[in-house]
Structure formats: C-alpha cells, structure tokens
Amino acid sequence: MRCKEIVRLILIAATFTLGALVEKARAEILTVAGGCFWCVESDFESVPGVRGVVSGYTGGTSQNPTYKQVSRGNTGHFEAVQIDFDPNIVSRETLLDMFLRSVDVLDAGGQFCDRGQVYATAVFVEGATERALAQTVIARAEADLGQQVVTPVLAAKPFWRAEAWHQDYYKSRKRVVTRFGVVRKADAYKRYRAGCGRDARLRALWGADAPFAQAH
Template identity: 65%
Template sequence: MQIFKTLKPIALTVFMLLAMVLRGHEAEAQTQEKLIVAGGCFWCVESDFESVPGVIEAISGYTGGTTKNPTYGQVGKGNTGHLEAVEIHFDPARVSRKHLLELFIRSVDPTDADGQFCDRGYVYSTAIFVSNPKEKALAKTVLAEAASALGQQIVTPILESATFYHAEDYHQDYYKGSKLVLTRFGPKRQAAAYKRYRQACGRDSRVIQLWGDAAPFAKAY
C-alpha cells in the first residue's frame, strides 16, 4: 500500500507536467501564422526560409491547381494547374509577414514569368498566395517596393489561397537529408545533391546579379 501512496503524487506531478506541455503547444499553435509562396524549386525555398529566425517550419508542396492530392509526377507534367510552393509557418511576434515577403521577393527572380532559373515552365513560376484583403494589400506594397528598387517590372502574381497539398515525404527537408540518391553527378547524399543542383541551376548567381547585397539567402556553393 505504501508504494501506491508514493506513486499517487508522482502520477499527479507527471499529469500536471503533461498538461503544461499541452497548453504550451496549444498556445504556440494559436500564435502561428502561415504564408504560402511559390518560388521555383520548393527544396530551395524551404531551405532558405527554415534559416529565418521566427520561422517555425517550412513545408514543400503544391497549390493553385484543380487536381486533388496531386503527385510530384503529375504536377511536373504541367497539367494539374499547381505550382511547386512552400507553406511557411511563423511566429508573428518574432518575424513579420511583410519581412518574410521582402525576403521572398529578393530570393527569386520576380521579372521572369516563365519559371525560375534552370527550372522552366508554369509549375516553377513565382507567386504570393493571400487569404484576405489585408494580406493582399501588404503583398501589393512589397511588390511595388521591389519594382521601385529594381527599376523593372515585377511579374510575380498575387493569387487567392487554395488548398495546399504536402509534397511527398522524400521532398521534405531534402536539403539536409542524408539518404543516398542517384543524380546526374553520380550517387550522392541528399544534402550534397541539393548543393550541386542549386549551384548548377544558377539560382544564387542570378539572384545576386539581380539583387546584389540585398539578396538574403544567396550563397557561393
């Protein structure tokens, strides 16, 4: 009986700790906001934004089309209407939506209407997705400021939010993955394959050419 008397306060303490953890998760979920953008290869956009303080996670996926639960193969063929996109979960107390939009537009080529870098076609086009008038007005402001900074026309559209479908598991966190994959450069770990792809695609060199020191994520791979 003494054992049960000892276990009761322990169990109560464990229960209270679990309740506190759950309340913490609920509070965090309530403060999260989402931003969906399309910026060409979703591996690159995911990699860029997961490095931003205040971003909780970035998820690769597909949106903007009509096909339900599309696969990578279907989207790649260009007949689903979807774009490769990334859903960015962030804490607005740590990073603003406007700042994230500013980072986004300076991490892509918003003057290119036919894809991004080496990835050509509508699937790889840029876009900002909004779900209300306030978000739309904010996106317009950011695009206008970017056009003024570049002195060029911005072709990145602002689109109404649609269902966001998560890409297959093997696409998530590809940029830091350790699985061995077969590439045109030979067998490589995912992280190494990602770096070779990004370099060969010319993403960073074009962004630097366009934005110079204002390019937030460009790296010399």
C-alpha cells in the first residue's frame, strides 16, 4: 500500500474517532424517579434531543439489585431512569420542567396506583450546580401550583440498569402473559397506564401544562 493511501486511511480513522469523542462530550445524563419507569422511559424518549432512556434502580445501598428485590421495598432503591440528552438541543432545565409536570409532585407515597417508596418521585443530582438548578425548577413548579412540591432533590448514587425485559417495554411487540391474557408488551403497557390513572391525574393537576398526558 502506498504511503499516501496509508496517510489517507489514518486521517479518516482519526476523523471518525474525533467525531465520536465530540458526540460523547455533548451528551449529558439526567437521573430521575417518577413512578413506573416504563412510563417515564416512554415519555422522555419522545422528546427531541433525548438520545435514549434507560430504566433502572438507584438511591439505595444494595449492589446490583434485581426487580424482585427492589419491588419488595427493602433495598432503599427507587425505580428510576437515566435520560441521555444533547444539551445543544434540549437543556437540563427544560427536561426538569417537563419531568415535574409528568408526575404527581404532591404525592410522597408513590405514584398513581403504584404505592410505596420504590415508586416515589425524586431528582438525583451531582454537585452544587445541578442541585441549585433542580431547586429553582421545583420552586417554579410550586409557584405554578400554589402548593408545596414533595419531590426531593437527592445526591446521586450508583445507577443499576434494570433487567433487559424492562427496557423499551412500552414499545415491545413481544408477547407476555398478563391479567389481560397473552398480549404484546406494548398493549399491556397501554392498558396498565390507562388503568393506573396516570394521565387522568396529570391532566387534573397540571392541565394543558402536562407535557405527555395529552397524548394518551
């Protein structure tokens, strides 16, 4: 192979590597708990600028917890998500505003039909800057509602990815056995969300400001 060709290939490889590094540098992560993580994942994957959402567990002390362990309520973990976003397209502040208006911020005992600390809401932050921003957004939500928001701002802890069968549950065409019979996960999710009363409550609480409830 000629020297010029080798140099050309090296330059191409370097360009792709640099592009990947720049793309990675642009990405940021927002970690929140908003009740059933299937619902939060479904909501935020529809937002322009969000590159992906992962369901998981955080806030507790157990290492590599399972859904069965977390759902028992004795690990201290929340059902949570990590939202991977490009801040050049959508800001952390905007996502926090949307998050607070996608949950019942007046309910400290869980969310909608899902009860217990596992399903409570929370915003997880790293450092003073993220904490101050979250508190500012919460204060704005309190002013809009005229009531105290009970969603806490907590220091970030290790995030454990949930089992594969939880990821993208809301749009999966795989069939599962449910109380509705054998149905696709996507259909089971829609029935669960409607039956749980999530969007009805959000419309009652936030009205037209509920960013995702209007679509259901």
